[in-house]
Amino acid sequence: MLAGPPNVPTTPRLRTDGGVEDVRQGKPVPSHRKTSVWLEGSGRAWQAGGAEASQCYPGLTFLPHPFGLSYWQPITPDLLMTPSDQGDVDLDVDFAADRGNWTGKLDFLLSCIGYCVGLGNVWRFPYRAYTNGGGAFLVPYFLMLAICGIPLFFLELSLGQFSSLGPLAVWKISPLFKGAGAAMLLIVGLVAIYYNMIIAYVLFYLFASLTSNLPWEHCGNWWNTDLCHEHRGSKDGNGALPLNLTSTVSPSEEYWSRYVLHIQGSRGIGSPGEIRWNLCLCLLLAWVIVFLCILKGVKSSGKVVYFTATFPYLILLMLLVRGVTLPGAWKGIQFYLTPQFHHLLSSKVWIEAALQIFYSLGVGFGGLLTFASYNTFHQNIYRDTFIVTLGNAITSILAGFAIFSVLGYMSQELGVPVDQVAKAGPGLAFVVYPQAMTMLPLSPFWSFLFFFMLLTLGLDSQFAFLETIVTAVTDEFPYYLRPKKAVFSGLICVAMYLMGLVLTTDGGMYWLVLLDDYSASFGLMVVVITTCLAVTRVYGIQRFCRDIHMMLGFKPGLYFRACWLFLSPATLLALLVYSIVKYQPSEYGSYRFPAWAELLGILMGLLSCLMIPAGMLVAVLREEGSLWERLQQASRPTMDWGPSLEENRTGMYVATLAGSQSPKPLMVHMRKYGGITSFENTAIEVDREIAEEEESMM
Secondary structure (H helix, E strand, O other): OOEOOOOOOOOOEEEEOOEEEEOOOOEEEOOOOOEEEEEOOOOEEEEEOOEOOOOEOOOEEEOEOOOOOOOEEEEOOHHHOOHHHHOOOOOOOOOOHHHOOOOOHHHHHHHHHHHHOOHHHHHOHHHHHHHOOHHHHHHHHHHHHHHHHHHHHHHHHHHHHHHOOOOOHHHHHOHHHHHHHHHHHHHHHHHHHHHHHHHHHHHHHHHHOOOOOOOOOOOOOOOOOOOEOOOOOOEEOOEEOOOOOOOOEOHHHHHHHHHHOOHHHOOEOOEOOOEOHHHHHHHHHHHHHHHHHOOOOHHHHHHHHHHHOOHHHHHHHHHHHHHHOOOOHHHHHHHHHOOOHHHHHOHHHHHHHHHHHHHHOOOOOOHHHHHHOOOOOOOOHHHHHHHHHHHHHHHHHHHHHHHHHHHHHHHHHHOOOHHHOOOOOHHHHHHHHHHHHOOOOOHHHHHHHHHHHHHHHHHHHHHHHHHHHHHHHHHHOHHHHHHHHHHHHHHHHHHHHHHHHHHHEOOHHHHHHHHHHHOOOHHHHHHHHHHHHHHHHHHHHHHHHHHHHHHHOOOOOHHHHHHHHHHHHHHHHHHHHHHHHOOOOOEEOOEEOOHHHHHHHHHHHHHHHHHHHHHHHHHHHOOOOOHHHHHHHHHOOOOOOOOOOHHHOOHHHOOOOOOOOOOOHHHHHHHHHOOOOHHHHHHHHHHHHHHHHHHHHO
């Protein structure tokens, strides 16, 4: 065994590819790669190429290394070495390479589009539009998009891309608020459980459409009751005769409630009944599809989205063309878009617009942050922000035309007003629209296209939910989980499938409604408000804008800074207060949830909120000193906060990267690439700006 270097301090500074830490007496340190030990103040370092046993080195223990015996050799910081001294030094070492990146330029953009454009664009936006002023609803909708949607979208992308970290590890920016990251994971985990159940319902209907006659087209099946009536108007010379729909039930509604859900087998949420094995198998298939698509992380899901993010637009266009050519289509479109400007005087309309923007863009779930963390450091997320957010809004409007043109045709066929056939949520997707398909020629074909569109829309969002969870946990434990990311992803899918089995029972819809109402309600708003305030107030808006300047080459303008500091948090706070004041107990049809179920739902939402103060308590207890000193230390960024690659670090981030040996990574980058690019010029400007600020403070 070779002796360690002489005159080593008892608490050396250790730098590995896994982090920067003070190594204290007796603490084992895995040497997965070469490990540099920097002697503070000495200007020298030693590099250990691995060890097979403990070294004669106070306070430091190396684990066995597969590449041979221990050896010590003095090393010199990179810029202090002459070109002949450098020899085989590899400046291309990428400490984040094993984390993975997008394989193509469009992977990230299409993934974000697929994540944001989901089921809510089809079954929630059109209904909210026509109930809140029709075309007039677009005024508060786009205003809230500008105040709340675009700024928060850009903020989350910036955090992820700048740090290349997931929703948990990104809180190196301020460890005091790491509980917000844990709350994100709890929320997205609960949403992923019931969201995949909706995909299972879509798969069920997709398979049911592969017949010559749709099974919900007629009454007379074993699941139908005496109330079942085929809602088709009787034609005479003047068109359809009106029907009395209040005392009858359509075949599609009984197919949904009595056959697919078999809800009559449950007495309520407390007695869910037996497992529906056909739904159980559909849920299993949904999880298998999701697992296979995220098997290799963003390298696999980034390719799948080339289909799942683009093909829905083709189907939507086909449904739109078919819808507007139907008799009575204009009646539905007129009902959908007729402006009713007096609605703008109601606060409810503005709140509804903000809620639609907030949930449709997926801010606060961690999906945007996760996707951006796999970008290259200089990816133009400023441009991508406007493409995705505006594209999402336009898609919602187009979906409204496709849906209401068909509902207008359905209204004319039944001889009833449009508002009697229009519904929101699952009722539109699994009752009203399937019923409309039965009135069209080639109904199985159009039904298959509709549900295939819903499948591709839902899978994109589910990919993001699972990738968020997997990325967050593997970034926290990279050495243990990153090499086995596929296995870990499989375990997550299996665990969530087992937890979702209650949703496949006769009363599973009651549990799904409870999860939908409470898992991502007021808790999600609290998380986003906390994130916005932590970044802009605690970390500092000037420092955050400087980080974006370093990354993109320009600072965010007054619009973004005003929204981040005042407008966005104020809007979210108003949403939070409104949701509490206007709280209504959950219900499904005529079923009212018992008090214990309501309490369970409220606790579900409160649990995500409580993770924030719990995280603060843990962060404070880990520090030393008085309470105020602990709070100050816990609120500061950690030593290794910043860009993940050494060549992207400048200014305050110089020589803080794990494994870094160079005091000026920018100079290494300049020598490596043989010149100064616009981004290096930006970095030099940031360095100069920081130096001037430090001089002015002295």
